[in-house]
Amino acid sequence: MQKQYWLVKVEPEDYAWEDLVRDGETVWSGVRNYQARNNLRAMKAGDLVFFYQSVKNPQLRGVAKVARTAYADPTDADGKWSAVNIAHVGPLPRPVPLADVRAEPSLSTIALIRQSRLSVMPLSPEEFAKLLDMGGYQGPFS
């Protein structure tokens, strides 16, 4: 199975990149949008995930990976929503501001720009590679 690539957004006041660095792995819960939920459910273990910091100084911060595939969101009593686990992989040496993503012609079709309110979205391999390059990330990926 080909590896898939994703991007997740969170406000630093809710959960910051530094929190993921500290925790190593965390429960990605609280998503309450059907499209985002469907994306969570499509994640496979080992898929790589960009961590995007929204609202306050919006920028890409680092790389994570799917550590546990979708299960019932523990914060949802109705069992309607899903959560996954996300594990820390590594920081971007140069965090990529949203303005830089917006200014990059080859990223004009990225969901981060076209669907600004979606909080869990897929990235193409090309988009993922371009963002890694802009962030100066050299790996490793495990």
Add this chain to the structure above:
DNA sequence: GCCAACGTTGGC
């Protein structure tokens, strides 16, 4: 703090 985009709710 403002406001555009957009998802959800509920009356009809």
Add this chain to the structure above:
DNA sequence: GCCAACGTTGGC
């Protein structure tokens, strides 16, 4: 099923 009202997200 339509659509107006409303609430939320998130950039600026």
